[in-house]
Amino acid sequence: MKRVLLTLEYDGTGYAGWQRQLNGLGVQEVLENALRDACGEPITVTGASRTDGGVHARGQCAHFDTASRIPPDRFPFVLNTRLPGDIRVTESREVPPAFHARFLSAGKRYTYRIENARHGSALTRLYAAHVPVPLDLIAMQASLPSLLGTHDFAAFQASGGTARTTVRTLRLAELRREGSLLVLTVEGNAFLYNMVRIIAGTLMEIGLGKRAPDAFTRAFATKDRLALGLTAPPQGLELTRVYYDPEAFVHPEKLRWHREEKEDAT
């Protein structure tokens, strides 16, 4: 029996999200079916992040256990022939039995894209939110430094959130223009349910002049969800990368499991 870690890319358009679920097809289910077919045994995968329906991933990570003799680094080749084109395995490696894709993740990077053009775009409609009114990029950028560091992000979660603690640390929050796209990049130790989409929705309202650039600071003080903007639509969001401490690949048992912080990461 060995534990294998996969790195995955997927186009979330056709899926009801990462998780196996009743109301639609989850990426997890498609992956587990391909693994069962390849390994000849039922396999359950555990993802680092439970992305919502329509959310994309460039670097999702997921682990599973198998008794098969497939060399651990061969899973991209073995699985990509069995998976649809909108799910690709880009890397695989053996990890110690105590490794855990979700509870040991040391951080994640998400990207959120906003198409800011009057008439929307046929080419980015599945990969960006559309805002038809010109956004004030400077005001949006000015609000971002207040997100950095360790804060209680209690106001930054959808009502379904069940995290034991809502304290999170962001180490990167950056917004840049690429043609008609505004591209938000955030990186932190962990994220609450819908946290990135709430940050993106608030930024849009700041850019529209509907909300002051100190909205994030106020939300930290009041812990009030209503101090922030609407949850931005899923198709703009991409899980870009999952980070692990190098020790996680060698002596994972020495690391503290961040179970309480990772309970509801988006």
Add this chain to the structure above:
Amino acid sequence: MKRVLLTLEYDGTGYAGWQRQLNGLGVQEVLENALRDACGEPITVTGASRTDGGVHARGQCAHFDTASRIPPDRFPFVLNTRLPGDIRVTESREVPPAFHARFLSAGKRYTYRIENARHGSALTRLYAAHVPVPLDLIAMQASLPSLLGTHDFAAFQASGGTARTTVRTLRLAELRREGSLLVLTVEGNAFLYNMVRIIAGTLMEIGLGKRAPDAFTRAFATKDRLALGLTAPPQGLELTRVYYDPEAFVHPEKLRWHREEKEDAT
């Protein structure tokens, strides 16, 4: 009666190409149906470029005549509510009755994208060709200057080509890396059928070391299609922009119609 010029963006994935045709749905047909619905009269549109199935457009241009009272600059609003999300009208303007989207075009810019990564990409699969072996970017770039200027591109067309002359002028041919994507941009006065996809396919073979960087020069000399590489797949290609002489919007009758050169532009 007035003539209106539209600028269009479309995701070619779901279409059999620009042209109305029997074996599948053309973008032209969907656009003509939306125009008939909006204007209350049957309308025929003439596109600047007849893109193939799966080929995308960021800046296709097309003209039509209408007796409707819709203000000529309102067509993006009028049509986008009637069109599917994978076709967007981004601009419209009235042009003189002698204007012609195709025969008066002074040039076009195309972009061809190659995903150069071992395992392909779930996110670019519909917008890039995939080459799993590392390409020699330097060799590919070295071959590009030979394309510039005026040449007989007879070797650079698919067998279906019916152009009266195969002399074309390229004014831009550029290849750059953006992460795992190689992005080719070409601009010229006009293009033969499949010309950009043949250039892209030849570049891939140069990048793989299967063909010498002087392949284009040899093809000009021999006029032999076999001196060039395979036609690269359609999903990597995007019609980025169509150029017109400013005079075309004022006194189009003073301009020579480039009918013979535009007969089969891709």
